[in-house]
Amino acid sequence: MQVKLWINNKEFSDDISPDTILLDYLRSKGFLSVKRGCNTSNCGLCTVLLEGKPILSCSTLAVRVSGLHITTIEGLEKEAEEFGGFLADEGAEQCGFCSPGFIMSVLAMKNELKNPTEDEIKKYLEGNLCRCSGYMGQLRSIKKYLDVKREA
Secondary structure, three states: OEEEEEEOOEEEEEEOOOOOEHHHHHHHOOOOOOOOOOOOOOOOOOEEEEOOEEEEHHHOEHHHHOOOEEEOHHHHHHHHHHHHHHHHHOOOOOOOOOHHHHHHHHHHHHHHOOOOOHHHHHHHOOOOOOOOOOOHHHHHHHHHHHHHHHHO
């Protein structure tokens, strides 16, 4: 099947198998920040943005996003690096394997929710698992990041 999509604002057109998973397509195009975790839509490591909203690329067929815009962490490098600094300041970066998917969700949340409560933050990030941390450092980093962004 022929697909045409935009990844980080760059156009891609390819003839792919109808069962190609978006995660595999993105990695084949060199977007290696998109991680394969559980492969069952439970861990959030493969999170990318589809038209600005987070989706799990491990459970999305590439043909379903034809004609649409995908953003990976490579496309939000400056914002991702800024938030990554907040994670590091709170000691929440740990091994970093979950960081790209987690950061993509946080950046989408920043754009979707205005002044989220702690419960709203937790609810938004329910599908992002981290096996290294206890989540408190991540929560502190998100709150500090959102406070700084709110003041800017």
